[in-house]
Amino acid sequence: MEAINVIEGEIAVLDRSDVDTDQIIPKQFLKRVERTGYGEFLFYDWVRDGEIVLEPHPILVSGRNFGSGSSREHAVWALHQFGFKAVIAPSFSDIFYSNSTKNGFLPVELSEDVCQALVEAGEAKIDLENQMVSWAGGEASFEIEAEIKRRLIGGLDDIALTLMDEEEIEAFESGPGGTYGPVTTSL
Amino acid sequence: MPKTMFEKIWEAHEVRENLLYIDLHLVHEVTSPQAFEGLRMTGRKLRRPDKTVATADHNVPTDGTPTAAMIKDALSRKQVETLEKNAADFGVPVYSLGSETQGIVHVIGPELGLTQPGMTIVCGDSHTSTHGAFGALAFGIGTSEVEHVMATQTLLQNLPRTMRINYSGTLAEGVTSKDLILATIGKLGTSGMTGYVVEYAGEAIEALTMEQRMTVCNMTIEGGGKAGMIAPDETTFEYMRGKAGVPENFDDAVERWRQLPTDEGATFDTEVEIDASRISPMVTWGTTPGMVIQVTDTVPDPEQMDSPADREAAIRALQYMGLDAGTPMEEIRPERVFIGSCTNSRISDLREAAGAIKGRKVADSVRAMVVPGSALVKAQAEDEGLDRIFSEAGFEWRGAGCSMCLGMNPDTLFDGERCASTSNRNFEGRQGKGGRTHLVSPTMATAAAIEGHFVDIRNWS
Numbered sequence A: 001m002e003a004i005n006v007i008e009g010e011i012a013v014l015d016r017s018d019v020d021t022d023q024i025i026p027k028q029f030l031k032r033v034e035r036t037g038y039g040e041f042l043f044y045d046w047v048r049d050g051e052i053v054l055e056p057h058p059i060l061v062s063g064r065n066f067g068s069g070s071s072r073e074h075a076v077w078a079l080h081q082f083g084f085k086a087v088i089a090p091s092f093s094d095i096f097y098s099n100s101t102k103n104g105f106l107p108v109e110l111s112e113d114v115c116q117a118l119v120e121a122g123e124a125k126i127d128l129e130n131q132m133v134s135w136a137g138g139e140a141s142f143e144i145e146a147e148i149k150r151r152l153i154g155g156l157d158d159i160a161l162t163l164m165d166e167e168e169i170e171a172f173e174s175g176p177g178g179t180y181g182p183v184t185t186s187l
Numbered sequence B: 001m002p003k004t005m006f007e008k009i010w011e012a013h014e015v016r017e018n019l020l021y022i023d024l025h026l027v028h029e030v031t032s033p034q035a036f037e038g039l040r041m042t043g044r045k046l047r048r049p050d051k052t053v054a055t056a057d058h059n060v061p062t063d064g065t066p067t068a069a070m071i072k073d074a075l076s077r078k079q080v081e082t083l084e085k086n087a088a089d090f091g092v093p094v095y096s097l098g099s100e101t102q103g104i105v106h107v108i109g110p111e112l113g114l115t116q117p118g119m120t121i122v123c124g125d126s127h128t129s130t131h132g133a134f135g136a137l138a139f140g141i142g143t144s145e146v147e148h149v150m151a152t153q154t155l156l157q158n159l160p161r162t163m164r165i166n167y168s169g170t171l172a173e174g175v176t177s178k179d180l181i182l183a184t185i186g187k188l189g190t191s192g193m194t195g196y197v198v199e200y201a202g203e204a205i206e207a208l209t210m211e212q213r214m215t216v217c218n219m220t221i222e223g224g225g226k227a228g229m230i231a232p233d234e235t236t237f238e239y240m241r242g243k244a245g246v247p248e249n250f251d252d253a254v255e256r257w258r259q260l261p262t263d264e265g266a267t268f269d270t271e272v273e274i275d276a277s278r279i280s281p282m283v284t285w286g287t288t289p290g291m292v293i294q295v296t297d298t299v300p301d302p303e304q305m306d307s308p309a310d311r312e313a314a315i316r317a318l319q320y321m322g323l324d325a326g327t328p329m330e331e332i333r334p335e336r337v338f339i340g341s342c343t344n345s346r347i348s349d350l351r352e353a354a355g356a357i358k359g360r361k362v363a364d365s366v367r368a369m370v371v372p373g374s375a376l377v378k379a380q381a382e383d384e385g386l387d388r389i390f391s392e393a394g395f396e397w398r399g400a401g402c403s404m405c406l407g408m409n410p411d412t413l414f415d416g417e418r419c420a421s422t423s424n425r426n427f428e429g430r431q432g433k434g435g436r437t438h439l440v441s442p443t444m445a446t447a448a449a450i451e452g453h454f455v456d457i458r459n460w461s
């Protein structure tokens, strides 16, 4: 995963709430078995119908409940591969937020008012280390879980980190914790 | 200290802080290929194939196509074939096209007895919350997390907040668990449950059958919730008894499961009270599941809405849906009807829908289809003669799959078509580009198919 720390530059605006992952990347593009090649299909229907025009600036600002709906990580891949490095919104769906952080794509939660100020400013700087967003005329701090931040800044691979503790997993499995649930291979 | 059901399950699965052991990993063809590829690229094994099961559902044509190789759409074919190959390479059992137990992932888990109380269950699919109806902690994950579970059988998780929704009273005649969850989302909003694991409780929930409970938990994600749960009880145990995957010492297991329900005095971060007896049959009018009203209402007027964000969203939604404020919902005329999806495609949903037909016919203006959630549901329905009831009334009877819930297969709406659908999402383009979706219960969908417009099922003879 690509490490991130400071993201700086122009802002693209998508002035809508409840932007769902079905819109971010419509289902016909989920049939691919690769991880790349989604950027050109970002917001396919809205772009094709001329409803929105988006520039691949580093930062996207949008409305509340961004990334709701389906768990498709393709939505994050599409945003990232299109050129965005961060998305700022008043709120995110849980799965979208988590998917973003697994891909070195930064979701930043800030109030409606701050989002409005950012839209007006047109440019901003996100400093992940210090959890600050600044723009001409203002700044605001944002929350992020410490462990997620550490992994984003280090560009760390979750699976490799977990496997370093494989013995703990083995110990858990050989205890009562390993006894729940069916054996799928014996059906 | 008294504990919630969620806390009991969470604590029993903590390998260490923030690392949760996963008892069952459900896999489907859309969100898994990149994860399998990741394992290959890093030379990692799939740690526990015996806790993993795969099925093909999203891409599957419902016209009886017997094998993956015969899927006409080249990309769909490749995706299903890739699933079959990945499952074979990594030793994972797979129920693909032609299998007796193929079906929508959230239908087959419970029906095969794989879904059990007290378990942690994940799947690269947001409607994994469905399985919480058994008193399991079940939630959707992204593809990176799918790969993490494949490689480690664990998941990194922060402790979520907890919410309990208490439903007092019982549902009125003609009002279903679909109406209950739609009304709940209408009240709390599409992000009202964001960050929460939600326990549904109270008299109205206890009175529901297992399949009705699954409908409720299924749509937790539409309210933004991470997982939905319902305490296991006699209804749960009776439903599970005799199913293929349940523990051999079933009665011993039941004794353990009886310890799961939330203790008296346990606290939740948030509690919500809803009077179930006041819930009416619901229909969505807009493009999020929160845009929902009673069938007896009229299409809302955006100008009457307080928040500018709500107003703008409503204006857009009405434009997309081709509706005018003030139109009575009962005057809206769907041209398509879809009975299916992981929300409402189980045998009891089909029985209810078929039972409402009573010899009548689908209106000439409507094309209606019924899509069983799994091959087993299909076989059962055919045994009971439901397929004939549907066919004689003019409904198309299809093979098992996600079908028109998301239009990733040949079943889609055309531009501008209006559909009464028993699925869970009415997003723009969800059922096909330009398609207009109204979410309803199976009986409401049946009535709309026959009358050619929405009707209040309570007054429909």
Ligand code: SF4
Pocket: B057, B058, B104, B105, B106, B125, B127, B341, B342, B343, B401, B402, B405, B406, B423, B424
């Ligand atoms: S039926 Fe619909 S919501 Fe359910 S798993 Fe399939 S596509 Fe997803």
